[in-house]
Amino acid sequence: ACTSNTPEAEKSTDTGSKAAAVANDAPGKKVKIGFSAPAADHGWMGAITKATKAEAAKYPDVELVVAEGTNDVNLQISQVETFINQKVDAIVLLPFDGAALTAVATKAMQAGITVINVDREFDNSFAARTTVLGDNHGMGVSAGTYVCEQLKGKKDAVIAEIAGIDSLPLTQARSTGFKEALADCGLKVSNRVAAEFTVESGEKAAANLLQAAPKIDAIWNHDDDQGVGVMAAIKNSGRKEFFVVGGAGSANVMRDIKAGNTLMRATVIYPSTQGADGVRLARLLVQKKALGDLVEVEVPRQVQLYAPVVTKDNVDQYLPTAFES
Amino acid sequence: MSEEVARPPVTDQPDQPDQPADRTASTQATVTQAPGTTVNRGAGMAGSLLRGGVGRNLGLVIALVVLCIVGVATGGDRFASGANVLTILRLAAVIGVVSIGMTFVITGGGIDLSVGAMVALASVWATTLATQQLGADYGWIFMVSTALLVGAACGLVNGLLVAYGKIVPFIATLAMLAGARGLAEIISDRKTQIITVNPFVDFFGGSLIGVPVLVWMFLLVAAAGWVLLNRTTFGRRTFAVGGNAEAARLAGIKVQRHTVALYVLAGLCCGIAAVMLMARTTTGSATHGQLYELDAIAAVVIGGTLLSGGRGTIVGTVIGVLIFTTLNNVFTLNNLSISAQSVAKGLIIVIAVLLQQRLAARAT
Amino acid sequence: MSEEVARPPVTDQPDQPDQPADRTASTQATVTQAPGTTVNRGAGMAGSLLRGGVGRNLGLVIALVVLCIVGVATGGDRFASGANVLTILRLAAVIGVVSIGMTFVITGGGIDLSVGAMVALASVWATTLATQQLGADYGWIFMVSTALLVGAACGLVNGLLVAYGKIVPFIATLAMLAGARGLAEIISDRKTQIITVNPFVDFFGGSLIGVPVLVWMFLLVAAAGWVLLNRTTFGRRTFAVGGNAEAARLAGIKVQRHTVALYVLAGLCCGIAAVMLMARTTTGSATHGQLYELDAIAAVVIGGTLLSGGRGTIVGTVIGVLIFTTLNNVFTLNNLSISAQSVAKGLIIVIAVLLQQRLAARAT
Amino acid sequence: MAGIVKEFPGVRALDGVDLDVRRGEVHCLLGQNGAGKSTLIRVLTGAHQPDAGTIHVDGNEVSLNSPTDSIQLGIAAIYQELDLVPDLTVAENVFLGHEPARFGLTRRHETTARARELLTGLGHGEIPPGRPVGLLSAAGQQVVSMARALSRDAQLIVMDEPSAVLDSEEVANLFRVIRGLTARGVAVIYISHRLEEIRAIGDRVTVLKDGATVATGLDARETPTAELIRLMTGRSIEYVFPPRVEIPSTAPVVLEVENLSRPGEFAEIAVSVRAGEILGLAGLVGSGRSEVLETVYGARRAATGVVRVDGKELRPGRVQSAVRAGVGLAPEERKSQALLLDEAVYKNITVSTLGRFASMGFLNSRAEREAAEELTRALDVRPAGVDHPVRNLSGGNQQKVVLARWLLRDCRVLLLDEPTRGVDVGARSEIYALVRKLAANGVAIVLVSSEVEEVLGLADRVVVMREGRAVHSGPAQEIDEHRVLDLVMEGSAV
Numbered sequence A: 001a002c003t004s005n006t007p008e009a010e011k012s013t014d015t016g017s018k019a020a021a022v023a024n025d026a027p028g029k030k031v032k033i034g035f036s037a038p039a040a041d042h043g044w045m046g047a048i049t050k051a052t053k054a055e056a057a058k059y060p061d062v063e064l065v066v067a068e069g070t071n072d073v074n075l076q077i078s079q080v081e082t083f084i085n086q087k088v089d090a091i092v093l094l095p096f097d098g099a100a101l102t103a104v105a106t107k108a109m110q111a112g113i114t115v116i117n118v119d120r121e122f123d124n125s126f127a128a129r130t131t132v133l134g135d136n137h138g139m140g141v142s143a144g145t146y147v148c149e150q151l152k153g154k155k156d157a158v159i160a161e162i163a164g165i166d167s168l169p170l171t172q173a174r175s176t177g178f179k180e181a182l183a184d185c186g187l188k189v190s191n192r193v194a195a196e197f198t199v200e201s202g203e204k205a206a207a208n209l210l211q212a213a214p215k216i217d218a219i220w221n222h223d224d225d226q227g228v229g230v231m232a233a234i235k236n237s238g239r240k241e242f243f244v245v246g247g248a249g250s251a252n253v254m255r256d257i258k259a260g261n262t263l264m265r266a267t268v269i270y271p272s273t274q275g276a277d278g279v280r281l282a283r284l285l286v287q288k289k290a291l292g293d294l295v296e297v298e299v300p301r302q303v304q305l306y307a308p309v310v311t312k313d314n315v316d317q318y319l320p321t322a323f324e325s
Numbered sequence B, C: 001m002s003e004e005v006a007r008p009p010v011t012d013q014p015d016q017p018d019q020p021a022d023r024t025a026s027t028q029a030t031v032t033q034a035p036g037t038t039v040n041r042g043a044g045m046a047g048s049l050l051r052g053g054v055g056r057n058l059g060l061v062i063a064l065v066v067l068c069i070v071g072v073a074t075g076g077d078r079f080a081s082g083a084n085v086l087t088i089l090r091l092a093a094v095i096g097v098v099s100i101g102m103t104f105v106i107t108g109g110g111i112d113l114s115v116g117a118m119v120a121l122a123s124v125w126a127t128t129l130a131t132q133q134l135g136a137d138y139g140w141i142f143m144v145s146t147a148l149l150v151g152a153a154c155g156l157v158n159g160l161l162v163a164y165g166k167i168v169p170f171i172a173t174l175a176m177l178a179g180a181r182g183l184a185e186i187i188s189d190r191k192t193q194i195i196t197v198n199p200f201v202d203f204f205g206g207s208l209i210g211v212p213v214l215v216w217m218f219l220l221v222a223a224a225g226w227v228l229l230n231r232t233t234f235g236r237r238t239f240a241v242g243g244n245a246e247a248a249r250l251a252g253i254k255v256q257r258h259t260v261a262l263y264v265l266a267g268l269c270c271g272i273a274a275v276m277l278m279a280r281t282t283t284g285s286a287t288h289g290q291l292y293e294l295d296a297i298a299a300v301v302i303g304g305t306l307l308s309g310g311r312g313t314i315v316g317t318v319i320g321v322l323i324f325t326t327l328n329n330v331f332t333l334n335n336l337s338i339s340a341q342s343v344a345k346g347l348i349i350v351i352a353v354l355l356q357q358r359l360a361a362r363a364t
Numbered sequence D: 001m002a003g004i005v006k007e008f009p010g011v012r013a014l015d016g017v018d019l020d021v022r023r024g025e026v027h028c029l030l031g032q033n034g035a036g037k038s039t040l041i042r043v044l045t046g047a048h049q050p051d052a053g054t055i056h057v058d059g060n061e062v063s064l065n066s067p068t069d070s071i072q073l074g075i076a077a078i079y080q081e082l083d084l085v086p087d088l089t090v091a092e093n094v095f096l097g098h099e100p101a102r103f104g105l106t107r108r109h110e111t112t113a114r115a116r117e118l119l120t121g122l123g124h125g126e127i128p129p130g131r132p133v134g135l136l137s138a139a140g141q142q143v144v145s146m147a148r149a150l151s152r153d154a155q156l157i158v159m160d161e162p163s164a165v166l167d168s169e170e171v172a173n174l175f176r177v178i179r180g181l182t183a184r185g186v187a188v189i190y191i192s193h194r195l196e197e198i199r200a201i202g203d204r205v206t207v208l209k210d211g212a213t214v215a216t217g218l219d220a221r222e223t224p225t226a227e228l229i230r231l232m233t234g235r236s237i238e239y240v241f242p243p244r245v246e247i248p249s250t251a252p253v254v255l256e257v258e259n260l261s262r263p264g265e266f267a268e269i270a271v272s273v274r275a276g277e278i279l280g281l282a283g284l285v286g287s288g289r290s291e292v293l294e295t296v297y298g299a300r301r302a303a304t305g306v307v308r309v310d311g312k313e314l315r316p317g318r319v320q321s322a323v324r325a326g327v328g329l330a331p332e333e334r335k336s337q338a339l340l341l342d343e344a345v346y347k348n349i350t351v352s353t354l355g356r357f358a359s360m361g362f363l364n365s366r367a368e369r370e371a372a373e374e375l376t377r378a379l380d381v382r383p384a385g386v387d388h389p390v391r392n393l394s395g396g397n398q399q400k401v402v403l404a405r406w407l408l409r410d411c412r413v414l415l416l417d418e419p420t421r422g423v424d425v426g427a428r429s430e431i432y433a434l435v436r437k438l439a440a441n442g443v444a445i446v447l448v449s450s451e452v453e454e455v456l457g458l459a460d461r462v463v464v465m466r467e468g469r470a471v472h473s474g475p476a477q478e479i480d481e482h483r484v485l486d487l488v489m490e491g492s493a494v
């Protein structure tokens, strides 16, 4: 399931498993799924919710209950409690803070509800039946490796990093991965700013960053949604001496990469379909079906999605599955 | 027994066209206490709390009831079940305690933007390894006291800045918001700190006589707040300081010291809320309590406390908190699109306030 | 909360120790046009703007200068370069325009929490496919007018709710905050809408005489705001409505209509800010303008406008905005961690305000 | 105006009032505190809408829905509760609502010039038009209010107790202005509790009682005082001061002030007051009497000098220190300095004595109410009952509430600043009697009043102040009104 971000993608890439997929898609027992995620205060999070809803809408046997997005763990906990009270069959939970939601998720599991943990991990393996994760650390590593390749031999290269919301563990994981990969080829991050995953904050952070560093060789921007703002700021500054690597993999950025007329050279995918995958897995679990492509008769405990680097060479492969932010 | 302060005359003339907005808003909070009410004051505190509270907050109560009816109509048993009611109350508890503290500060003529940050800092401080070690060795009381102390200390700084530094409350507490959250991030290294002291989680996460400990705590804080505001010299002075600081000063009230006390009280409430949130999430984190300042101020103001000070009602605040939390619950049950929820929320706030005003005006 | 509001002639005594904070703030705002000042009135509006502005905001100006010195010391040429100054100004421009509108609302005794949401809604509306089509076909003026209209319309709703619905401004605009952001999400389907009308981006993203168009717009709005507030009957009445709404009503001012106008003005400023933000980010998005309400109110209040109304200063607001943006710039130049930035920000706010107060007290 | 009725929740403030005012006359309105005078005025200026009744202007029936309507009909008003915007300047306040402007741009120099002209016309050319009104004294603000009323080209000017904060010289000034107006055919409605003013300026008198007209069209000069008082109060009241009691020379000195100065306000004030003594401070408005009281109380910090109570020195600039020593101040400006407008009457009364009604911080509101009820009854606060918000009381009744607060407190020293400001004849004698009774109980009292008669009648000893200095000090019996006026005017009467 490494690249199977949406069903369309599956159709084009996973032809071999068609039979199994069809079997799994056959309507079964009615499944009621609760979904809760942080506030959609940035594009990727908006895309997550949208993809989740779209996925659920494809199955006549799935009823999805979506709670208001929130960054208040207290409210999110109560949403899960409400799902428990509602006696849903499964909960797909993208917690604002994994550790903070662990207790209530465990409670849900104990109440016999299948919990699918998405994106931000609980700190206790009993709290979820299955976990769908992006690879934040891997994203950093991929981006760093790509930068290393591009800057081969340039020992004093200036590398800048525009992070996302700095207080999130996922941002820290991405930065750590990036740092590690750079260290492998003897480079380091010289300037680091943090934005908030929004276009506006990206523009702001980039504008300040460009002043702080008069000469840059490469920029890694954690998030393509804030990247729109980053690119606007770069365009405004008129600077061209560096290249940019994106993150998350929005359709906009991939089109830019394909066109090849901007500084955006590559992006690292962080699938926005984790919630959608969660819904699928939840349905399979409740209906007691297995993952089609695996021999294993149970759905795995953990699915970690891959974070590939998209460049002009392979962009066509990923463009159809990219999210419109 | 006037729980809350009585109203200026302006409200009494619905026919007055150019009435200034602020004045009118006051209608929410209270109804001029007719001399007659003194007759049945023998009925006692609890009785008068209920009567007075419901009477003066009729519109809000109706808004809440309507919300509940909608909840039952759309959610049926799922809404009306005991478990769901407890869910609502548990959700309300944390922000409720914060709002009680906020009620005091606002009634006293101030405002506190730092509540969320104080909750975060207190939760982080109380869940550091060192504190948890203490908690594990000598009982969770150490974690609780740490949280309360940190909250009160932040409140003290707020109070000193406002009362003696003479910085407008908005700015002083905005600075505290930035400072406390930054400090929380530094202490926790931006990691979520998991609580390993099980007795702590067991106690505060548990129930007493079928009601969650958190809900008991909320009830206790609310009751204590009500008594403090309406039945003590401290409360009376709070109204005076918020209503006319200069007059209070000339009347011999220690306005500065009182102001400090109000902010300490709000900080203390944040410390309590931090303990509750720690129990609920089994973590301490610098991201706890985000936007609590807005939520708390909204609950306080919708409850009828005057943002400019001098008038405050604990009962109104509690109803205000319940309205917002019930709204969230009903939304979650009903699977409304998230954006639509946002729009609906805006509309419902406006309708609730208009209702409350019209009813309060009629009641006079 | 100003504890000691001492009475009349207090300001004549520089040695007065217990001079209240509020009064001190007033020194900034209320231009004491002593008869003497009429002498050099030939110097003209711009001159008096500068003189008066700097004099009354000495503490703030000093805080800004100190910040700049720190910037130069730590950032050297990177800070002092023309490009960096323009960067700071460009950053200040958007929130600056919003803050000018906010200054009017607050001076008039209100508050507007919905500014960020209005910016988001206006930007989204002006970048829908249909509007962009119009813009591409007939010129970007259509996109601009759409943004302005949407802003003004939201402001109108705010104003009507406050002035005629008599809902406290905090609650009315909180409802608008929820509603407008929800609507923006619905319209944009939560997607970032990229602007394809190149002339729009080219014009607003470009420069005139070496200065970015955005900065020109900010300057223009600030200058217009200054004239409107300090030199017109409209401004005069704004002070009156905010300072004593009842007195204004008795003086024959149409308080309600004026209040509506103030909120429309704020909405209009949000529309302008939306245009600027669209040009800067080349997008319209429901996530634009997050937490602008806090930023704008903070800039306005730190500038010396009284949160309770009746006293306001555009120059102060502009300096307030510049302080906050310069702060961010200096922090970024120095590669400070976000948490440390946060703590430092809190400290600097407190120091700047204390400085301003002490200096203003001395100046009188 | 005919058959005007105005009801507030629970109160019928106006119950069929008739009033007609002719061109060029000064029509006086008389009535006890709470009779409905101010309410009637506010109906006339469109600030309140009447529940019944009609208003005719120049023979045409009009409906006044807002102040704007009445302003357009040429009605201007000086309200009892000052209606100024404290942060705007004098000139801006004067022209509020009709600023001299071109295309919406204010013409500041014209505004300033015309404001100065108006102020000079009122005999107050010295008030700077550029000064924020909030920085002026009460009297200065009253002058600004008058200037504002005059700035409109009004046909009818309503003055609600304009003289309450003015001294005799100011009142004479005001009368000169009023005569000028009536000579031009402008009608004036004049409200005052001072009957001698009504004799001096009034043409006809209308008496209100409990919201109804009890007599109208009385001749202002001829109608006997006793008759007026009977009409107002329904009983006859002897308008006399209580007899003085001899203070034994052994009575201890309670309040001692030495060499008290605040530059620009007053200098070298030295007084001592013994237990049971009433010290009167006379002087013109602006002579610094209020400042002295506030400084003694610690609300302002003295530049030099000491204040001692019972021999113990007070910490300068600390209200707390004064309060602990048993000093009380009933300040001059009830609205901004004393009252919690939205609070109930009893809470306003007990706010300085909360400790007495509390055990371990818990209040006994029943005891509070009872104590407050007793005082309001003694002072005849109307409407009766202690649960009304103070905001709803009439001006004079608010003043009584302020006074009640300090009467309730067992003070060693009581500083009374204009205690009878806006109080009607009946209640005035009650207040005098109460003050005297307090003194008899051993309280040292300092009384400031702009009514020389009051100072002389009530005080045992009188200090006359001029321009911040005490120019005379001596027993009240040894000085008369003319002498005080001479002392006060000396130098300033140039």
Ligand SMILES: Nc1ncnc2c1ncn2[C@@H]1O[C@H](COP(=O)(O)OP(=O)(O)OP(=O)(O)O)[C@@H](O)[C@H]1O
Pocket: B008, B009, B010, B012, D008, D009, D011, D012, D013, D031, D032, D033, D034, D035, D036, D037, D038, D039, D040, D080, D382, D383, D391, D392, D393, D394, D395, D396, D397, D422, D424
């Ligand atoms: N807004 C109001 N709401 C309720 N009652 C009011 C209001 N305004 C006035 N009253 C009541 O109406 C009555 C008349 O008040 P008004 O102010 O007209 O008296 P007044 O004759 O001017 O007295 P004074 O001489 O003390 O100024 C009083 O009993 C007062 O308490």
Ligand SMILES: Nc1ncnc2c1ncn2[C@@H]1O[C@H](COP(=O)(O)OP(=O)(O)OP(=O)(O)O)[C@@H](O)[C@H]1O
Pocket: C008, C009, D124, D126, D127, D136, D137, D138, D139, D140, D143, D165, D264, D265, D283, D284, D285, D286, D287, D288, D289, D290, D291, D332, D449, D450
């Ligand atoms: N009519 C006025 N015009 C200008 N300034 C004034 C006027 N009256 C008072 N002031 C200022 O206020 C100060 C004292 O005023 P204040 O009225 O408090 O004195 P007072 O003797 O207590 O008079 P009052 O009888 O009104 O209480 C003076 O120093 C003067 O500067």
Ligand SMILES: [Mg+2]
Pocket: D037, D038, D039, D080, D160, D394, D395, D396
């Ligand atoms: Mg009156």
Ligand SMILES: [Mg+2]
Pocket: D289, D290, D291, D332, D417
């Ligand atoms: Mg005085």
